[in-house]
Amino acid sequence: MTDTQSSRLAAETATGGSIVDVSFTVNGSATSVTVEARRTLSDVIREDCELTGTHLGCEHGVCGACTVLVDGQPSRSCLMLAAQAEGRDITTIEGLAGPDGELHPVQQAMMDAHGFQCAFCSPGFLMSTVALLDENPDPTSEEIREELSGNLCRCTGYQSIVDGVERAVKIMKGGSK
Amino acid sequence: MSANTSGLVGQSVKRVEDDRLLVGNGRYVADVNPPGVLHAVFLRSPLAHATITSIDATAARRAPGVVAIFTGSDMEAITHPFPPFAMQPDLYTPLYYCLSSTTVRMVGDPVALVLAESRHLAEDALELIEVDYEPLDTVASIAEGLSPTKPQLWEKANGNVLYDHVHTFAPGNESVDAVFAGADRVITERLSCPRQSNQPMETRGSVVEVDPDTGHMTIHNATQSSHMLRWIGAALTGKQSTREAAKGIIANKERRKAFLAGAKSFLKENAEGLKAQDNDGMKSQLKADKSFLKHANLIGVGLLGKDDYPDVVAQDIGGGFGAKGSIAREDVALIAAAGELGRSVKWIEDRVENLMDGGQAREEDLTLSIAVDDDGTFRGLKVDLVIDQGAYPGFPVGAPLASAIMKVMFPGSYNWDAFEMRSRIVATNKGKYVAYRGPWANETWARERMVDIVARALKMSPAEIRLKNLIGDDQMPTAMITGPKIDETMSTKKTLERALELLDIDQFERDRDTALAENHYLGLGIASYHEAAPGPPGYWECVNPGTETLLNEEAQATVETDGSVVVYTSQMPHGQSHETTYGQIVADELGVAIEDVKLVFGDTRRTPFSILGTGGSRGGPIGGGAMKYASRAVREQLVDAASKLLEADVADIEIVNGNVHVAGVPARGVTFAELIAQTAGDGFEATRSYRGKGDGGWSVATHACIVDVDLDTGKVTFPRYLVVEDCGPIINPAIVDGQVRGGVAQGIGAVLYERATYDDDANLQSATYMDYLIPTSMEIPEIEVHHMETLSPGGENDFRGVGEGGMIGAPAAITNAIEDALSPFGARITSQYLPPTKILELAGVISPD
Ligand code: FES
Numbered sequence A: 001m002t003d004t005q006s007s008r009l010a011a012e013t014a015t016g017g018s019i020v021d022v023s024f025t026v027n028g029s030a031t032s033v034t035v036e037a038r039r040t041l042s043d044v045i046r047e048d049c050e051l052t053g054t055h056l057g058c059e060h061g062v063c064g065a066c067t068v069l070v071d072g073q074p075s076r077s078c079l080m081l082a083a084q085a086e087g088r089d090i091t092t093i094e095g096l097a098g099p100d101g102e103l104h105p106v107q108q109a110m111m112d113a114h115g116f117q118c119a120f121c122s123p124g125f126l127m128s129t130v131a132l133l134d135e136n137p138d139p140t141s142e143e144i145r146e147e148l149s150g151n152l153c154r155c156t157g158y159q160s161i162v163d164g165v166e167r168a169v170k171i172m173k174g175g176s177k
Numbered sequence B: 001m002s003a004n005t006s007g008l009v010g011q012s013v014k015r016v017e018d019d020r021l022l023v024g025n026g027r028y029v030a031d032v033n034p035p036g037v038l039h040a041v042f043l044r045s046p047l048a049h050a051t052i053t054s055i056d057a058t059a060a061r062r063a064p065g066v067v068a069i070f071t072g073s074d075m076e077a078i079t080h081p082f083p084p085f086a087m088q089p090d091l092y093t094p095l096y097y098c099l100s101s102t103t104v105r106m107v108g109d110p111v112a113l114v115l116a117e118s119r120h121l122a123e124d125a126l127e128l129i130e131v132d133y134e135p136l137d138t139v140a141s142i143a144e145g146l147s148p149t150k151p152q153l154w155e156k157a158n159g160n161v162l163y164d165h166v167h168t169f170a171p172g173n174e175s176v177d178a179v180f181a182g183a184d185r186v187i188t189e190r191l192s193c194p195r196q197s198n199q200p201m202e203t204r205g206s207v208v209e210v211d212p213d214t215g216h217m218t219i220h221n222a223t224q225s226s227h228m229l230r231w232i233g234a235a236l237t238g239k240q241s242t243r244e245a246a247k248g249i250i251a252n253k254e255r256r257k258a259f260l261a262g263a264k265s266f267l268k269e270n271a272e273g274l275k276a277q278d279n280d281g282m283k284s285q286l287k288a289d290k291s292f293l294k295h296a297n298l299i300g301v302g303l304l305g306k307d308d309y310p311d312v313v314a315q316d317i318g319g320g321f322g323a324k325g326s327i328a329r330e331d332v333a334l335i336a337a338a339g340e341l342g343r344s345v346k347w348i349e350d351r352v353e354n355l356m357d358g359g360q361a362r363e364e365d366l367t368l369s370i371a372v373d374d375d376g377t378f379r380g381l382k383v384d385l386v387i388d389q390g391a392y393p394g395f396p397v398g399a400p401l402a403s404a405i406m407k408v409m410f411p412g413s414y415n416w417d418a419f420e421m422r423s424r425i426v427a428t429n430k431g432k433y434v435a436y437r438g439p440w441a442n443e444t445w446a447r448e449r450m451v452d453i454v455a456r457a458l459k460m461s462p463a464e465i466r467l468k469n470l471i472g473d474d475q476m477p478t479a480m481i482t483g484p485k486i487d488e489t490m491s492t493k494k495t496l497e498r499a500l501e502l503l504d505i506d507q508f509e510r511d512r513d514t515a516l517a518e519n520h521y522l523g524l525g526i527a528s529y530h531e532a533a534p535g536p537p538g539y540w541e542c543v544n545p546g547t548e549t550l551l552n553e554e555a556q557a558t559v560e561t562d563g564s565v566v567v568y569t570s571q572m573p574h575g576q577s578h579e580t581t582y583g584q585i586v587a588d589e590l591g592v593a594i595e596d597v598k599l600v601f602g603d604t605r606r607t608p609f610s611i612l613g614t615g616g617s618r619g620g621p622i623g624g625g626a627m628k629y630a631s632r633a634v635r636e637q638l639v640d641a642a643s644k645l646l647e648a649d650v651a652d653i654e655i656v657n658g659n660v661h662v663a664g665v666p667a668r669g670v671t672f673a674e675l676i677a678q679t680a681g682d683g684f685e686a687t688r689s690y691r692g693k694g695d696g697g698w699s700v701a702t703h704a705c706i707v708d709v710d711l712d713t714g715k716v717t718f719p720r721y722l723v724v725e726d727c728g729p730i731i732n733p734a735i736v737d738g739q740v741r742g743g744v745a746q747g748i749g750a751v752l753y754e755r756a757t758y759d760d761d762a763n764l765q766s767a768t769y770m771d772y773l774i775p776t777s778m779e780i781p782e783i784e785v786h787h788m789e790t791l792s793p794g795g796e797n798d799f800r801g802v803g804e805g806g807m808i809g810a811p812a813a814i815t816n817a818i819e820d821a822l823s824p825f826g827a828r829i830t831s832q833y834l835p836p837t838k839i840l841e842l843a844g845v846i847s848p849d
């Protein structure tokens, strides 16, 4: 635990706030943290686990930038308390590429399609797309637009992102993953 | 010398940025956590207009984890107010501090800053600060801003109208009124655009890192302009007693000399521009409020007396669209607080704050009169514009600059005999008005809306009346009635002709009939315009004399001793993919692969100076031009050295894939590193600054869309949306398409979904994404982008900006299409915001409440 974390916890305890121990798996590694009970999963992923690829765009459940997979299901980590992650298996954008850095087909496809601009929204879109293709490996473009409508992007007008998903479908059908 | 050896310019090269961004390795400001950093939150006013009678932070200061609290008066003691910038005749710019101490003027006005061990603890402490407010009557609309009976927001202003000026352009023998009197008819309409907000997906944020040993500050910030933040940050937080400052000035003799030498050379280099500056602007400011002079002096003395200036390091930024071009009040408060405490501080704005105070735009009333002959010939244009600036002027650019650009661009690409525009700016108790992607865009919306209204009155088609009045190639070169030069790059008429070819009008008419059976009404809308991207030489002198000096961009290109290519820009990318497009330009110039080029940006310790950073569609033309010429100069140095080493003529030296050789014998070539080693150099380096040289400078487009209006629900969809754009030669087509589509998406949002809403007492009603609706993938259609790449006749670097145009054209094309769809009901569209209820009202399906 860093000094910053311990002084934060000490101060929190002084307010009477409760502290919890939580254990979960992040991108395949078993992780245990001691945190304030009111801390969200997104805060813990970003600050305690130091995985800053997950972004916060609204912190009220609308923009989808904070989407991570919890037991394979896309979930808004800004709306979950860290304590709710007890025993769960969490995947973030840092967990998509292979161990030798080989891009996940969805990442590769988004790169090929010029999917993003500022890319602040990209962790949410990537995780939602992985979940979508897991459930439905061959979606129509209508289905893609429908499924991704829970993620906001302010830069692209979405067309390049939809193109990216369609390319990912092709790559994945081609059997590279 | 052959320049484009690798030929990357013009190709949809994959983005260099994606290597880090798509794997979660971006470094946005929220990702920066210096050791021991304190977390900042602001206490904000719940009332739109009130006097603060007392503020007591005693209990909050004792709360667990709280390290410090600053109130408005604490900040007034250690900071300067924001000064006026780009003063104009008849404009008053109020001065204001980073926190408010005696009066709050908007919901969300910051009144105290809390610093604590965590954001939660800081937020807990907010509730313990006791503020007593005495509510004041509010100014909640443009009408109230114009009303003399409402309370005044700014003591030293004359009412709430802060600017009122008439610009007249009648180059012929006739006055504007005579032109109007001589025309067959005059058609007038009042149009209004409600408030919108930029809403980048990343909110604002700043981390001021303080070196515990030296006290030196490094500001990590989501800013569109790192150098401006550095200097304004230093200037406004450099408050010292005169005695302290004097001591500092004496002690820092060397720095003082360097500073004065820098200022002197700036004045010399820019003498012409500065001379052109309008001194009447300064007179207007001083007539209302002399305090600026005192503050300006103190700011100057404070800067000279300071031991050290902060540096700014801005890296990945999650969009800005103009909102991050402002220096925020919060930025100043954080720098001051970090300086006082000697500790690092971090503030990441939340979305509710961003919707309140992260920047709003476009709230404007526009009354237009067009004098026209019965055959459709435009004669004269009169505009009466009122901008609602909200409570605090955006710094440095906001409503005054938007109105100054509109005054130049309103006539658009048409011929006119006369033009007159009255502009007013009012203060109201709402969020601050900032530049938003094409800050002048409502000139295009209002004019193109009005052109359709005139066409309907004359029973002409919208295309016919445009083609009749647009300035064509046969008239070029010429000038706009407002001054800027026009050459063939102002290709508006050609983009319209192309769009008309691409539209299948007969098919549209058939679809229109079929749709009726299902209570759907189809409509077709077009809008044509040119925009300054960044405008031809002399353009900015027409907008606001003296500002052309600010346009400059500088780039540095280097080949280091190990042979690596590192280039430095004063641009501040925030989604535009500069690393890729500049990489393409440099790779082509130097004959290397794009992977071999590293772009350094955003770090004031390393990048050349520019006050503006990224904004104003200057990245391609000006920043890209500087980059091209800096790398070309380095190429010349490489070739020169190689010709000596290889004993060959300069003209015979080629560089391919980083191999420098005599043409035809690559096997006997050398790498950059070998060349440097063997010619005993320290590497190569060149710096170039660029401002555009006869490059046309216009970006042009016609938008054409077909809307489908469902009269059961009021929902509007787009069976077809096409853009024919001309930004000159394209560096990277995929990136250009992305910029255009993103802009159109914001235009669709503006018309159908987005509105920053306030009630009658100026309380914000749209403080979350449940109420401020950003369109999703379900609402934005496929957008066809067609390119024309007109070259300028005399230019030398023909890239033109493309970041703003999508948003400029879309609201006009969409509202025109909706009026066309609802023409069976005689609907007249005068508002830019058309949610479903409004659509149903216009069609008479429901009645207005
Ligand atoms: S940050 Fe979680 S949905 Fe926006």
Ligand code: FES
Binding pocket: A116, A117, A118, A119, A120, A121, A122, A152, A153, A154, A155, A156, B201, B318, B319, B575
């Ligand atoms: S790419 Fe910027 S928000 Fe999506």
